[in-house]
Structure formats: C-alpha cells, structure tokens
Amino acid sequence: MPMYDYRCSQCGHKFEELIFSWEEKEIVCPECKTLQVERLMGAPATISGSAPACEREGCPTPAGSGFS
Numbered sequence: 001m002p003m004y005d006y007r008c009s010q011c012g013h014k015f016e017e018l019i020f021s022w023e024e025k026e027i028v029c030p031e032c033k034t035l036q037v038e039r040l041m042g043a044p045a046t047i048s049g050s051a052p053a054c055e056r057e058g059c060p061t062p063a064g065s066g067f068s
C-alpha cells in the first residue's frame, strides 16, 4: 500500500496517509481538519537530511554552479 507524507498548510502538522488507489481522496489534517494539505511526494530528504538533491540516474548534476 502506498503511503504518502502530507503536511498541513494551516498548522504545519505532518502526517501520513494510506492511499489505496488513485481515486481523488480528500485529505484532511488530523489536527485542524483543514483541506489545505500538500503531499510531500518524493521528498525523503526531510528524513535523513543528507539525501542528494537529485538521486535519479542520469540526472545532470550542476557541479560548480552555486554550491560552495
């Protein structure tokens, strides 16, 4: 079962929601019950904090273009 991370745009609460299909499901914040939540898809960097910005194979790495 795919499990997605969501973050509430109202109170900033982070939570996980199980999505059983691609049906349009209304996700509400369990804290403030708002619908203003955003899905944090493909952003595992928030867990370890050390994930590369681009971990896809073949993705061009802008080396030396801003990173110091």
Ligand SMILES: [Zn+2]
Pocket (backbone or CB within 6 Å): 008, 009, 010, 011, 012, 013, 029, 030, 031, 032, 033, 034
């Ligand atoms: Zn909330």
